[in-house]
Every structure is written in C-alpha cells, then in structure tokens.
Amino acid sequence: MLLSDLLDAPVRDSDGRALGYVVDVRLVLDGPLDGVLAAPRLHGLLVSPRTGTSFLGYERTDENSPALLARWLRHRHRGTFLVLWSDVVRPDHAPGPRDDEQAVTLRGGYHRWDPALPRP
Structure with missing residues (x-):
C-alpha cells in the first residue's frame, strides 16, 4: 500500500x-535499523470530519504563525482525531455510496486520540 x-x-x-477523510498519517521510527535510522512504522491516521485537505503542519501544538492561517486551519479541522493503525480493519475497499470507492474501515470500539503532536 502506498x-x-x-x-x-x-x-x-x-x-x-x-x-x-484521512488527512495525514503518523509514523514512528521504531523498526529495525535501516542504515542510520530505524525503519518507519505506520502508527496511525489523522481523520478530519470536514475536509480531505492537509493541516500543513499546524496540528503541532507550537505552530501558530502566521496566526490567521493557523487559526483558520485549526477551525477548518476541528473535530479531527488520530486513530491508531491497530484500529483499522480494512485499509482498502469497504462498502460505500459508490461501489468503486476506496475507504478505510475502523473496528468497533476504536478510540479517538488527540491529533496534536506532543512537545519533545
């Protein structure tokens, strides 16, 4: 999968x-060594209830400049949540309004996590 x-x-x-809609993914570097760094692993998906466009990095808690753009993007993506990859049942074809629609299906009882990246 790409x-x-x-x-x-x-x-x-x-x-x-x-x-x-999936607007971004979260990766963690905890796999086997791949050169200098550990191999990335898909940790979860960011799901926005209103739009399929990106946060452009403004989901980070300390990104607030330019202020007008940061406020607009946060408002546009309100309600966005992180869902762990382990809660994804089917990342490919799922029932939808159109037969050919690609969709991501979550398992029952999935948890909605805060999408903000923690400060290091």
Whole structure:
C-alpha cells in the first residue's frame, strides 16, 4: 500500500457510517535499523470530519504563525482525531455510496486520540 492510497480516503466505522477523510498519517521510527535510522512504522491516521485537505503542519501544538492561517486551519479541522493503525480493519475497499470507492474501515470500539503532536 502506498501513502497516496490512504490520503483523502473516506473513513467509515464498523457500521459503515462516514467519519471523515484521512488527512495525514503518523509514523514512528521504531523498526529495525535501516542504515542510520530505524525503519518507519505506520502508527496511525489523522481523520478530519470536514475536509480531505492537509493541516500543513499546524496540528503541532507550537505552530501558530502566521496566526490567521493557523487559526483558520485549526477551525477548518476541528473535530479531527488520530486513530491508531491497530484500529483499522480494512485499509482498502469497504462498502460505500459508490461501489468503486476506496475507504478505510475502523473496528468497533476504536478510540479517538488527540491529533496534536506532543512537545519533545
């Protein structure tokens, strides 16, 4: 699977209800060594209920400049949540309004995590 397969894909819960769109992914570097760094692993997906566009990095807690753009993007993405990759049941084809629609399906009882990146 490619990252481009996930970005802007609709997200549905286990009952088929629309939850939003994948706007970004979270990776962690905790895999086996791959040269100098550890190999990346997909940790989770950022799901926005209103739009499929990116946060442009403004989900980070300390990014607030230019202020007008930061405020607008945070307002546009209100309700965005992080869902762990372990809560994804089907990252490919799931029932949707159109037969050919690619969708991400979450397992029942998934948890919505805060999308903000913690400060180091």
